[in-house]
Amino acid sequence: MSTEWYYSQGGQQIGPITSQQMKDLAAGGQLTPNDLVWKDGMPEWTPASRVRGLFPGGAGGGVATAAPPQQGYAQPGAYAQPAPGNADYAYAQQAQGGQIGYYSPTSDINERTRRILANIPPVTGPRGDWPLSDQHLAQFAATERHRVPIRGFNVMCRILMIVYIVAACFVTYGVIQISSSPFRRSGEAMAYALVSLLTTVALAVIYPLAGGAAMKCRTWGPIVSIVINSLGVLWVLYQMVQVMSSPFAPGEAILFLLIPLLILGLFIFVSVRAMIAIPKFLSGPVWVVEAMINAKTQ
Secondary structure (H helix, E strand, C coil): CCCEEEEEECCEEEEEEEHHHHHHHHHCCCCCCCCEEEECCCCCCEEHHHCCCCCCCCCCCCCCCCCCCCCCCCCCCCCCCCCCCCCCHHHHHHHHCCCCCCCCCCCCCCHHHHHHCCCCCCCCCCCCCCCCCHHHHHHHHHHHHHHHHHHHHHHHHHHHHHHHHHHHHHHHHHHHHHHCCCCHHHCHHHHHHHHHHHHHHHHHHHHHHHHHHHHCCCCHHHHHHHHHHHHHHHHHHHHHHHHHCCCCCCHHHHHHHHHHHHHHHHHHHHHHHHHHHHHHHHCCCHHHHHHHHHHCCC
16 A cells, blocks of 8 residues: 655645655645645655655654644643644744644644643633743743732731721721810820821822822832831831830830831832832833733733
């Protein structure tokens, strides 16, 4: 029985044809050296110029067994050769040229992708634009690393917004209690309560604005957070000095003040990281920056 060959032209798979028919096509110029060919026993589609005896200087084909060619992919979980006309076929041709080093045109999904998607159900989305080149993947990963501190700062701002809203509710309750107290005429307690209320309300408004500014790559958002938390650090340090200068201050008071000091220091650290990351993120490839901004990744 003569060997059955398949070849592709113009995105279409043609065959089966016999070896003699393929030689006739090559001799007549209907089959070019760059056209991909396949037969049973070859591990992948290969340029016709590599088939021994078909063109001058041609080489032999593969020796491993492979699944027969097909117009699409097999059922989920089967990794079949992307045939001409399939959406991924152009990328398979690029891979043969070395442009997509991690991608093998003989598999439905490459090993790296299978490893990344190992813990999620099988993906069923379109694959016409997959795979990206190694360079695109590296650019996306590098830009994403700079986006992470910005998202972390935004999350911190949202948490602080909730904290200050709750604090404002408690302070409001305190203001109501003071206003109904017979000692309200002194004014000192009421003034302190009103200042606290205005401060918490202002912070509840400022922090979400700062987080949103950072997500839009505005450095003033993290800077505002750095200034606010630095003022908080100074206030805590002042309280610590006051406590240490008092002969009646218990030692536990110093330890108690260390807690807000550490928390404020953490907020400053997160804010500084976001401020540094913003210009680095903007220096990434425009296509990556546009994709992340347009997707509104939080």
